Amino acid sequence: MKAFISKNKWTLLLLIAATALMLVLAQKTYYALIIALFGIYAIVATSLDVLFGYTGQISLGHAGLFAIGAYSSALLTIKFGVPSLLSLVLGSAITALIGALIAIPASKLVKHFLSLLMIAFGQIIYLIINSWTEVTGGSLGIMNIPYLNVFGFEVNSNLKGAIVIWVILAIVLLVKHRIIRSRVGNAFIAIRENTVAARGLGIDVQKYKVLAFAVSAAMTGLAGGLYAFLRGFISPETFNGTQSVLFMTMLLFGGITTLAGPVIGAIVLLLFKEVFQTFSTYQGLIYALFMLLVLFFFPNGIIGLYKSGKTAVMKLLSKRAEATRNGGAENAEN
Amino acid sequence: MLKIDHVSMVFGGLTANNDVCAEVHKGEIFGLIGPNGAGKTTLFNVISGFYKPTAGKVIFNGEEIQGKLSNQIAQKGIARTYQNINLFKKMTVLENVLVGCHTQTRANIFDAIFNTKRSRAEHEEAIRRCREVLEFMGIGHLEDSLAGSLPYGDQRRLEIARALVSNPKLLLLDEPAAGMNLTEKDILTDTILKIRDLGYTVLIVEHNMKLVMKVCDRICVLNHGNKLAEGTPEEIQNNPDVIKAYLGGAK
Ligand SMILES: Nc1ncnc2c1ncn2[C@@H]1O[C@H](COP(=O)(O)OP(=O)(O)OP(=O)(O)O)[C@@H](O)[C@H]1O
Ligand SMILES: [Mg+2]
Numbered sequence: 001m002k003a004f005i006s007k008n009k010w011t012l013l014l015l016i017a018a019t020a021l022m023l024v025l026a027q028k029t030y031y032a033l034i035i036a037l038f039g040i041y042a043i044v045a046t047s048l049d050v051l052f053g054y055t056g057q058i059s060l061g062h063a064g065l066f067a068i069g070a071y072s073s074a075l076l077t078i079k080f081g082v083p084s085l086l087s088l089v090l091g092s093a094i095t096a097l098i099g100a101l102i103a104i105p106a107s108k109l110v111k112h113f114l115s116l117l118m119i120a121f122g123q124i125i126y127l128i129i130n131s132w133t134e135v136t137g138g139s140l141g142i143m144n145i146p147y148l149n150v151f152g153f154e155v156n157s158n159l160k161g162a163i164v165i166w167v168i169l170a171i172v173l174l175v176k177h178r179i180i181r182s183r184v185g186n187a188f189i190a191i192r193e194n195t196v197a198a199r200g201l202g203i204d205v206q207k208y209k210v211l212a213f214a215v216s217a218a219m220t221g222l223a224g225g226l227y228a229f230l231r232g233f234i235s236p237e238t239f240n241g242t243q244s245v246l247f248m249t250m251l252l253f254g255g256i257t258t259l260a261g262p263v264i265g266a267i268v269l270l271l272f273k274e275v276f277q278t279f280s281t282y283q284g285l286i287y288a289l290f291m292l293l294v295l296f297f298f299p300n301g302i303i304g305l306y307k308s309g310k311t312a313v314m315k316l317l318s319k320r321a322e323a324t325r326n327g328g329a330e331n332a333e334n
Numbered sequence: 335m336l337k338i339d340h341v342s343m344v345f346g347g348l349t350a351n352n353d354v355c356a357e358v359h360k361g362e363i364f365g366l367i368g369p370n371g372a373g374k375t376t377l378f379n380v381i382s383g384f385y386k387p388t389a390g391k392v393i394f395n396g397e398e399i400q401g402k403l404s405n406q407i408a409q410k411g412i413a414r415t416y417q418n419i420n421l422f423k424k425m426t427v428l429e430n431v432l433v434g435c436h437t438q439t440r441a442n443i444f445d446a447i448f449n450t451k452r453s454r455a456e457h458e459e460a461i462r463r464c465r466e467v468l469e470f471m472g473i474g475h476l477e478d479s480l481a482g483s484l485p486y487g488d489q490r491r492l493e494i495a496r497a498l499v500s501n502p503k504l505l506l507l508d509e510p511a512a513g514m515n516l517t518e519k520d521i522l523t524d525t526i527l528k529i530r531d532l533g534y535t536v537l538i539v540e541h542n543m544k545l546v547m548k549v550c551d552r553i554c555v556l557n558h559g560n561k562l563a564e565g566t567p568e569e570i571q572n573n574p575d576v577i578k579a580y581l582g583g584a585k
Contacts, residue, residue: 175447182446182453183432183439183460190433193422200382200420201500202408202437211443 010310011260022162032158034274036230038267039165040223043172045250045262047219050176052248053256054185055212056192060244061118064125065217067239069095069224071129071136074145074234084148088225095221096214103213107206114213122244130236141235148229161230168226172219173259179215188212242284246273249287252294255301264302335360335535336381336504341390341400343376343559350376352559353390358504363526363536365550367543367570369579372556374539375417378508381537382414383407395503409437411503415493415510417539423482427473427492430481431464434496438463464499471495471525486513491522498529505529507538511545523548547571555579 026032044066051057073091076082082090102121106114129136136142148155148164155164179185187208190198199205228234246269254265269290276286298305336358343351350373358364366374379385381392383404392400399407413434422430439460445453468474471491476484481492490510497505510526511519519542526549530536540546546553547567555562555570557579563570570576 178449179443179446183436183441183457184443184446186429186433187436189425189429190422190436193424194420196384197416197420197422198433199404200384200408200414200416201434201496202405203433204405215443 026159026162029158032162033230034270036158036162036165037227038263038270039162039169040227040230041247041250041266041270042169042263043223043226044220044247045254045266046169046172046176047216047223048247048251049256049258049262050179050188050219051212051216052251054180054192055188055209057209057212058112058115058248059118059213059216060115060241060248061120061122061125062216062220062247063239063241063243064118064122065095065099065220066224066227066243066247067125067129067236068098069221070228070234070239071142071224072221073225074142074228075135077146078142078144084146084229085150088148088222088229091225092218092222095224096218099217099221100210100214103210104206107209107213114209119241119244122241126236126240129239137235139236141233142228143233145228145232145234147232148226155229158230165226165230168222169263172222173263176219177259184208184211242287245284245287245291249290249294252291253301255303255305258301258303261301261303268302335395336537337391337393338377338381339391339393341377341380341387341392343373343380343385344388349559351380351387351556354556354559354561356554356561356564358535358537360535361530361533362551363530363538363549365546365553365567366537366539366556367541367546367553368556368562371558373559374556375508376559377556378414378506378537378539381407382412382506408500411437411501412506413497413500413502413504414506415490415497415508417508417512419486419489419493421481421489421492421496423480425481426478427468427481427484428461428464428477430492431468431496431499432460434499435460435464437500464495467495467499468492470528471498472521487515487518490514494525498534503535505534505536507536507540509540510538511540511542519545 022035026035044062048059048062051059069091072094073087076087076090077084102117103114106117130139132138150164153160155161180188187198187203190201190203191205191208195205227238250265250269251262252265253269254263255261269287272286273283294301300307338354338356341351341354342349354377356364366377368374376385380387380400383399383402383406386401390400391398394410394412397410399410422433425433439456441453441456465474465477468477471494473488473491473495476488481489484492490513494507494510507526511522514522523545526536526538530549538546538550550567552565553567553570554564555573555576562579563573563576565573
């Protein structure tokens with residue numbers, strides 16, 4: 001623990017500063033909303049990291065899973081009177097199940113079939129929530145979703161929402177961390193690195209691909225449910241294809257296979273989206289440009305940039321320290 | 335232990351294995367040799383489930399395994415190395431070997447999420463065993479290096495370690511000495527003998543005759559997909575057909 005703290009001194013300091021800043025900002029309800037949304041999208045980007053970063057499967061249809069989480073949580077509470085927290089959990093489970101059902105046939109086929117299937121899936125879900133008016137409210141969506149109630153704590157303001165969501169994000173990050181360093185995580189990475197060798201060592205590649213997908217879907221479904229309860233209303237436009245591209249851009253921009261990368265990517269891209277809201281027609285184009293920027297100039301994302309920057313500074317510092325020491329020695333001799 | 339029963343493997347018009355029969359006994363080192371393109375690797379791929387043979391059976395401890403998936407065959411206790419190294423390059427040496435423990439460990443996704451006592455104990459035990467095997471293969475000091483950054487010889491040793499850590503009933507080695515220098519080859523020879531002495535059964539493909547003749551209890555020679563001869567190292571060395579095949583296909 002001590003070693004961990006001293007090794008990650010700067011990272012932890014940054015983290016504390018960021019938390020403090022957010023808590024101050026969150027006093028304004030508009031900022032609180034944005035900060036809560038940061039958390040929600042950070043969960044989605046994290047879920048994509050499990051799938052893409054660690055297991056090597058691309059999905060450009062996660063907006064569909066996000067929608068399933070949001071709609072099922074909202075409908076369970078409104079139409080069936082299920083307590084909101086339970087709806088949130090069930091919504092996540094339903095999304096995981098549907099995710100697994102798509103991944104089962106896809107994982108048996110050639111490598112990029114899943115990506116294509118997921119694009120189609122995202123479109124289909126978008127169509128369904130748009131046209132199945134009796135259940136989903138069609139293009140108007142669902143309104144008056146009750147507040148989330150966490151064991152008696154009613155999340156009835158954006159500030160409370162932001163706090164609850166960031167606590168849940170922390171739990172999601174812990175879960176991700178634990179999965180990745182476990183036997184299961186090792187199997188995920190092995191599949192990404194060398195599928196043939198993974199199979200040869202007894203890993204049931206199909207099973208683990210489906211599992212990675214289910215885990216990712218569960219996280220995204222959870223984020224969807226949180227979104228529904230936070231906003232109190234949902235409509236199809238939040239879940240269109242551009243949104244799926246946004247999720248993937250968040251992950252790539254922040255940096256894959258790290259804990260902080262997807263979180264930072266989500267924050268940066270969302271800020272960008274807020275600032276340039278007027279250009280919403282060109283959003284898809286802007287994400288595409290972001291992605292190209294990342295791929296060309298810093299393929300390891302912001303986190304990669306931060307890490308290499310840190311190493312460079314450390315090197316510079318240690319060189320300087322050495323120079324002073326040597327200089328001191330020379331002076332002593334003279 | 336392993337019975338190869340009239341196995342044929344045909345690719346389009348090319349017969350890589352033609353009606354091959356052989357039997358590997360428990361506790362021995364069985365050599366599979368032959369000129370380039372003789373069909374040795376193909377036979378390995380059939381045994382380990384990467385290819386489904388066109389005809390014939392592979393019987394492992396009394397059970398037909400031909401056509402089963404390679405991960406199922408690995409679960410039954412057959413581990414292998416590859417002629418063209420197949421490591422997880424961006425994982426560390428220790429992580430590579432940890433993946434090798436997959437069949438020996440049980441922790442599932444819920445164990446991982448809740449970090450259960452059982453899975454922690456299992457993980458620690460796996461790490462201990464990995465370190466032991468890395469030490470045995472002489473690469474213990476490299477556990478934190480990335481597999482892809484290792485010199486060739488170490489990569490080959492790591493592949494053996496990764497296979498060995500699963501406690502296989504049968505270990506298949508495909509040209510383990512390829513690309514090694516003379517000292518490394520001598521060390522490897524000793525290591526393979528030690529592996530046998532630990533009670534493992536080994537099936538080895540190797541072009542280095544010095545190594546093959548020193549370690550093998552019995553040898554099978556393949557030529558153009560056909561079995562040419564089988565016997566002890568002395569018998570094989572003095573077999574006129576074998577000498578002709580090797581001289582004829584001199585390389
Ligand atoms: N997947 C495949 N598709 C088509 N032909 C194949 C395939 N695998 C092997 N072959 C062919 O089968 C023959 C035997 O190949 P194999 O790799 O088994 O030989 P080998 O004995 O291992 O040779 P080497 O000593 O060079 O490794 C070769 O002619 C090869 O081209
Ligand atoms: Mg070969």
